[in-house]
Amino acid sequence: MRQTSRIASVMSLLGGFVAVAMTMGLLTAGLVIPAVGVAGQATNNGIKMFNQMPADFQMNPLAQQSRILASDGTVIGTPFNENRIVVPLNKIAPVMQQAQVAIEDERFFEHGGVDPKGLLRAISTNIMSAGTQGASTLTQQYVKVALQNKALASGNKDAAAASVARSGMQGYVRKLQELKYAVTLEQKYTKQQILDGYLNLVYFGDQQYGVEAAARHYYGRSASQLTLPQAATLAGVVNAPGVTDPINNPEAATKRRNQVLGKMYAQQMISYKEYTDATSHDLKSDLKVTNISSSCASSKYPYFCYYVYNWLLNEPSLGKTRKEREAALKGGGLTIQTSFDPKLAAKMDKDIKSKVPVANSENVQAAALTIQPGTGLVLATGQNTAYSNNTTAGKSAINYTVPLNMGGGQGFTIGSTAKFFAIVSAVQQGRDIEGDINVPKFSGKDKNGNFVRFTNKQFPGECGLAPGENWDVHNSEGHESGGPMPIIEATAGSINTAFAQLVSELGACDVHATMTKMGVRNGDGTEIGKSPSGIILGSEPVTALDLANAYATVAADGVYCTPRPVKSIADANGKQLKLAQAGCKQLLSKDVARTVTKVFENVLKPGGTAYASRLAGDRPAAGKTGTVEGATQSWFAGYTPELATAVWVGHADNEKTLKDVRLGGKYYDGYLYGSTIAAPIWKTIMDDALRGKPERKFAAPSSEFLDGNKVRVPNVKGQTPDNATSMLESAGFKVKQGPAQDARLFEGLIMGSTPEGGEKVAKGATITIYPSTGRRPSSTQPTIAPAVSPN
Numbered sequence: 001m002r003q004t005s006r007i008a009s010v011m012s013l014l015g016g017f018v019a020v021a022m023t024m025g026l027l028t029a030g031l032v033i034p035a036v037g038v039a040g041q042a043t044n045n046g047i048k049m050f051n052q053m054p055a056d057f058q059m060n061p062l063a064q065q066s067r068i069l070a071s072d073g074t075v076i077g078t079p080f081n082e083n084r085i086v087v088p089l090n091k092i093a094p095v096m097q098q099a100q101v102a103i104e105d106e107r108f109f110e111h112g113g114v115d116p117k118g119l120l121r122a123i124s125t126n127i128m129s130a131g132t133q134g135a136s137t138l139t140q141q142y143v144k145v146a147l148q149n150k151a152l153a154s155g156n157k158d159a160a161a162a163s164v165a166r167s168g169m170q171g172y173v174r175k176l177q178e179l180k181y182a183v184t185l186e187q188k189y190t191k192q193q194i195l196d197g198y199l200n201l202v203y204f205g206d207q208q209y210g211v212e213a214a215a216r217h218y219y220g221r222s223a224s225q226l227t228l229p230q231a232a233t234l235a236g237v238v239n240a241p242g243v244t245d246p247i248n249n250p251e252a253a254t255k256r257r258n259q260v261l262g263k264m265y266a267q268q269m270i271s272y273k274e275y276t277d278a279t280s281h282d283l284k285s286d287l288k289v290t291n292i293s294s295s296c297a298s299s300k301y302p303y304f305c306y307y308v309y310n311w312l313l314n315e316p317s318l319g320k321t322r323k324e325r326e327a328a329l330k331g332g333g334l335t336i337q338t339s340f341d342p343k344l345a346a347k348m349d350k351d352i353k354s355k356v357p358v359a360n361s362e363n364v365q366a367a368a369l370t371i372q373p374g375t376g377l378v379l380a381t382g383q384n385t386a387y388s389n390n391t392t393a394g395k396s397a398i399n400y401t402v403p404l405n406m407g408g409g410q411g412f413t414i415g416s417t418a419k420f421f422a423i424v425s426a427v428q429q430g431r432d433i434e435g436d437i438n439v440p441k442f443s444g445k446d447k448n449g450n451f452v453r454f455t456n457k458q459f460p461g462e463c464g465l466a467p468g469e470n471w472d473v474h475n476s477e478g479h480e481s482g483g484p485m486p487i488i489e490a491t492a493g494s495i496n497t498a499f500a501q502l503v504s505e506l507g508a509c510d511v512h513a514t515m516t517k518m519g520v521r522n523g524d525g526t527e528i529g530k531s532p533s534g535i536i537l538g539s540e541p542v543t544a545l546d547l548a549n550a551y552a553t554v555a556a557d558g559v560y561c562t563p564r565p566v567k568s569i570a571d572a573n574g575k576q577l578k579l580a581q582a583g584c585k586q587l588l589s590k591d592v593a594r595t596v597t598k599v600f601e602n603v604l605k606p607g608g609t610a611y612a613s614r615l616a617g618d619r620p621a622a623g624k625t626g627t628v629e630g631a632t633q634s635w636f637a638g639y640t641p642e643l644a645t646a647v648w649v650g651h652a653d654n655e656k657t658l659k660d661v662r663l664g665g666k667y668y669d670g671y672l673y674g675s676t677i678a679a680p681i682w683k684t685i686m687d688d689a690l691r692g693k694p695e696r697k698f699a700a701p702s703s704e705f706l707d708g709n710k711v712r713v714p715n716v717k718g719q720t721p722d723n724a725t726s727m728l729e730s731a732g733f734k735v736k737q738g739p740a741q742d743a744r745l746f747e748g749l750i751m752g753s754t755p756e757g758g759e760k761v762a763k764g765a766t767i768t769i770y771p772s773t774g775r776r777p778s779s780t781q782p783t784i785a786p787a788v789s790p791n
Helices: 002-024 041-052 095-104 114-128 138-154 157-162 168-188 191-201 211-221 230-235 250-266 272-280 302-312 322-331 340-353 415-428 487-493 496-506 506-516 532-537 544-555 590-604 674-690 705-709 721-730
Strands: 068-070 075-077 335-338 365-371 378-383 400-402 436-439 444-446 449-454 471-474 483-488 559-561 565-569 584-587 622-627 631-640 645-651 659-664 666-671 708-711 735-738 749-752 759-762 766-771
Touching: 068 302, 075 114, 075 302, 095 138, 095 191, 095 230, 138 168, 138 191, 157 444, 191 211, 191 378, 211 230, 230 250, 230 272, 230 708, 250 272, 272 766, 302 322, 302 335, 302 378, 302 400, 302 565, 302 721, 322 759, 340 378, 340 674, 365 400, 365 544, 365 674, 365 749, 378 400, 378 631, 400 645, 415 487, 415 496, 415 532, 415 590, 415 631, 436 487, 436 565, 436 735, 449 496, 471 496, 471 532, 471 749, 483 487, 487 496, 496 506, 496 532, 506 532, 544 559, 544 590, 544 622, 544 631, 590 622, 590 631, 590 705, 622 674, 631 674, 631 759, 666 674, 721 735, 721 749, 721 766
Parallel strands: 068 335, 735 766
Antiparallel strands: 068 075, 335 565, 365 378, 365 645, 436 483, 444 449, 449 471, 559 584, 622 631, 631 645, 659 666, 708 759, 749 766
């Protein structure tokens, strides 16, 4: 009874189809089979089921590996779920095509998708035994694997199981559906297109999908270069890849290879000599196994690879959701051209590790990032660790230079490199860079030395101090007495108290807004805090990426570009995708940017904190040192017209003071400042990157812009001190009262000023006013002494 039931099932689903189809020639002429009156009910049931099955079948694009390329074409990474490289049929050796057809479907070029002879033989066998013996043509095999792939890609496990069902009613239904799809496929596509699709689709063992990936993996060559023994070996793997791949099962692979060669000889594809030579060939002698990984961890440049990978997961052109983008990245066959410069990165790596060795006994870390002004393209990153999820000394999975969502960390406090933004705000507000800051005198002394105390009076509001809150500001060295100091001098010497005073005049929220619009955020992506210490002295954690890019904005004459590691993305067909995370805009005026550069050039000139790290040949450059209070972190960020680089040296855990350390065979006595190690690393990176390239000078700000910062001093002669002060402050000046002078005016009225009324003086300069004693001046009365800084 069981055998009778199996016969009825087979005949109803397959027998009727084959008998009528062969009689009427419908396997190649059409897809609808009419019911036949003389046939039995089982036959007509099979025909009815066949006609109700879907017929449309598309050769969908195959999932294949994407490639992440460096600027010189070097492969940085190959993300994939299935390691597949799709190639056209003309890039697959003819001998490979022949071998696959010979072993899988010798009548491939004769039938219309279904081989009637093979199918009848299989039906006869199935009637007498359990299961559904295959009579699959190469076209049917393609349909089967393609359906399974499609189901797996969509997460439909039931459909995936149904696509490979081998027994029972489900197996018969699957086979019948494959038959119909195969006929459809043959009508829509040429034999060459089907063979092309098959060779790019099927699994060749050892995690290799498609013949191109298999050829590269097993033999270190392209599919177009395969020899006869190699092609026969690969063709033999497809039927049972788990037991016939040449690496793990060389004996079985050799036996199967020889079966393929026998088929090729029997079908007159090769000569007897070619057959005997190939069967006697040592299979192992050809193997040149090349393994590639989909993980960036195995990349030669893992930190940059993961940076690119995470950037791509945030790129809207790859999909609406993160899941869609990852699917495109791992299966879309994308070509991702990055801006990564391997030569620059190698030199950067050497420069960092020579000064701060890997796994040094002081547990000091260092990292750097270089970006191109005017494009936002990141050229290189480097750090003194080896990539690993193991957190032992000298190892880390965190890229210290990029934000948390790009494979980085929280960032590090940036110290005095933050003063850069105060100067940008000052220049935008019209302050003359040669004008004075009236630096307060020290208020007291604590364990860290002399300090100036600032309160809510100097820093009110959202970006200020709370009522009753004190902020004690120290200087690393110098300027103990206070008094007028030119902005440009305060910058070169990095005078903390001068900058605290400057920002109190500019408005801390204005400087905070400047930082934000220039792209500076905390490493976790949140907004920089609004405390004066974070805004002025860099007590907020920032990444080298954001810092370098902000400096690059000034280097590019005020053009801000969204930082990115990717230049372009092409899909599997070579079509360029429009990057959503790319773009530049004129953020600062050229004159503002050029004036800011004029200020920070002095940091690398005599008297500047980084004079010892000026570039080779005194190449024009600008930058700023940064040391966090307590010396837990140190920085240097600087630029030329061509490049901007930020260097960090510190402790990743933010706990230990950088003091009295031995690194790279050198002992550093005392605290490590930004000028101690970070600036010298910056110098070597920039010198290496620019060596042999023509020198480019910074453009100067226009004289109209510089003169535009100067305003005419109001004539305050005869005014009361209060009125005079009000007039001068309204004009943008600071006011200081000098000693009384004899004059033909009532006592207490202002008899003059320096600079004098009518002179054009830098906005923000200090004007000294002189009250009258009320006494007539004698003939020997001296002239009014000039102010300390008349400009």
